[in-house]
Amino acid sequence: MIPTETLLRSKSFGRAKRVRELSLKEPRIPLKSLVPAQRSWARLAHFNGRLDRGTQSMLRFIKHTGIVVGALSVLVFFCIYIGARYPASRPLTEAEKELAHSIYGDQIRLDSVRIAPDSIYSIDVSKTIGDTIHIRTADYNSDLSYKTLLIHELGHVWQYQNGGWGYIPKSLVVQFVAFSQTGSTSAAYNWEEDFLKGTPWEKLNPEQQAESIAEYFYYREIGGGQELKRQLECFIPFLRNNSCE
């Protein structure tokens, strides 16, 4: 008789004939022969060790799902790792550092920040992965729009340096939700509604936070929207000043 463990790993395991044989015999299978995800399921499902047909399918499904999820996780971590340490990137220029400092002060370690123009990560839209800003030159058409975009992306660097990697999944989720509801990701960036409702800046999603900083910068540069600019100074924590109480 072929040991159960060998059958589980055998290529012929999925064939109808073998499955039929197994279901007739319902051999017992020791928990320790299962992979961890299968073992967790076995405990949750009070698996009695009998390898009937339904159990075989479930164990195979769990194993294959585990392999796919594991492979995707490795791929995602690899992409994030390369994106954060992108070889074709440059440090900020002195002018960019000065610009960043005028908004973020000492809140960002500017020497760690890198710019990767038109990298593979910015095919559809500019993105910031850790300290590296993958900037898409098609996203701006003037010096002011470049600076405004840079300030937005530096907002994500601020989020990374002050809160870790959590901003990436949060940003992806809000953009996905906005896209599925409206056909566009723009709604994920809309901070004004929450601002008017009195939501604290800290509770905004990562895109709303970055966009509110970028808009503050824009109004500062064009010298307009003085009342909004003043309100934003009191709304964004690191811009607060003595006039805010």
Ligand SMILES: [Zn+2]
């Ligand atoms: Zn963003």
